[in-house]
Amino acid sequence: MDPAGQLDALTTPVAWTGADGCLAGANTAFARWLGVGVRRLPGLPLAALEADGERLAGWLAEAGDEAVRLRRVPVAFPGGAAPAAFADLALSPREGGGWWLEAHPVDEFPGEDPAQALPLALSAALKGLAHELRNPLAGLKGAAQLLARRAERRLDNDEERELTALIGAEVDRLSALLDRLLSPAPPEPHAPLNIHAVLERVLRLSESDAGWAVRLLRDYDPSLPELEGDEDRLVQAVWNLVRNAIEAGAGNVTLRTRAEHGVRIGEATHALALRLEIADDGRGVPEELAEQVFLPLVSGRAEGSGLGLALAQQVAREHRGSLAFRSRPGHTVFTLLLPLPETKEDANG
Secondary structure (H helix, E strand, O other): OOOHHHHOOOOOOEEEEOOOOEEEEEOHHHHHHHOOOHHHOOOOEHHHHEOOOOHHHHHHHHOOOOOEEEEEEEEOOOOOOOOOEEEEEEEEEOOOOOEEEEEEEOOOOOOOOHHHOOOHHHHHHHHHHHHHHHHHHHHHHHHHHHHHHHHHOOOOOHHHHHHHHHHHHHHHHHHHHHHHHHOOOOOOOOEEEOHHHHHHHHHHHHHHHHOOOOEEEEEOOOOOOOEEEOHHHHHHHHHHHHHHHHHOOOOEEEEEEEEEEEEEEOOEEEEEEEEEEEEEOOOOOOHHHOOOOOOOOOOOOOOOOOOHHHHHHHHHHHOOOEEEEEEEOOEEEEEEEEEOOOOHHHHHO
């Protein structure tokens, strides 16, 4: 499918190439940024966009299958009237050959490292779907409310009530996500939450999705204190990780929580942190994707969107945490580290 339909709503310039290194298409923002029409771009060698220097040409000559970010590249349409503009270029492989190109003008993220911004492709794909999802979600919400009213008329309806409540809660969560995508606003303040309540909600979703095909195991540390966070965002991140395990053919998925002392996350050291592990016995992360697995649009499955892990990593960063993994066939563990409030023992220690 032509990506332009999903990317044209963006203001950030995006283009893509074929396996030959020539542009195969671009969104409207990319063409406007170069000062030309979209139809003039297909067939143009990617390296020809560099107005001064040969970094793009040199990288293409040696490019393997790894994503790269080239800093402050002067870009212009060859022979065009628009002057060259400096941009940070993020390039990542396309499935089937070729490259995605995201152009971030150097003044686009004042005072902020562009690498820490929400990945463009993730935002693009979600925003492109947002309008289309509103009506189905409203229908699901209405159906769930109808089922809930019917369940109330029966006596043995505990499981039905639980399932309809789960549907309603998930519809509300997805609706709130769409609202954030379509009308960006400052994130909600974090509030105290029980991580095991988050995990139980994810497990219920997993049971409904996978049925009896997957064995879901709990290995919780009941002594963990509450953490400060966004419950819906954490549900979304952990559910993405569990669903990835299920889709990788896992027969067993274990959710494990532990307390870690003296943990370094990024540049900060925390006296106490939560270690949440999602372990499975599925096929594992393909070796050729290991260094790109958190990039948007990178997926080991033909039908995969490549958005789940990118989103999970974004949620980890929102909570001042980190997400990492280790993997081999039959044993994969994704580890989410999140800071926890200090206990009295830590403060006095």
